[in-house]
Amino acid sequence: MTIFTKIINKEIPADIVYESDSVLAFRDINPQAPIHILIIPKIAIPSAREIKGPEHAELLGEMIDAANKIAKEEGIFEDGFRLVFNAGTNGGQDVYHLHMHLLGGRKMKWPPG
Ligand code: 5GP
DSSP: OOHHHHHHTTSSOOOEEEEOSSEEEEEOSSOSSSEEEEEEESSOOOSGGGOOHHHHHHHHHHHHHHHHHHHHHHTOTTTOEEEEOOOHHHHTOOSOSOOEEEEESSOOOSSOO
16 A cells, blocks of 8 residues: 555545546645646556556546646646656656656656656
8 A cells, every 4th residue: 555545545635636436636745846746546556567558548548638627727738738657666656556747837858867
């Protein structure tokens, strides 16, 4: 179990910006951009490496739909934003509950480092 399960279960607080039956989104505690929101499935998939197309396609679609909706609400949709999955050690993943970073509110750098 990770800290994100506790957030899903409302055992620890988070600044939640979106919730459905299968997806939760909340502000990152250590923001790397003016807008930095984490979009997670409520089921505990450890990382993007465990995503299987046929099984998780609908869930991934809902996560992207949530990101677009939140980006509109946060006023960063038109200027653009970045969606990131960090996977494993070299990917820079710290929390092993699948999460998509929504970053915006400034011009992102490339390559990301
Ligand atoms: P990762 O490095 O695994 O891709 O991203 C994990 C993210 O979760 C980090 O950006 C980190 O700041 C965020 N995070 C870790 N613990 C908490 C927490 O308890 N609450 C919130 N809101 N964000 C967290």
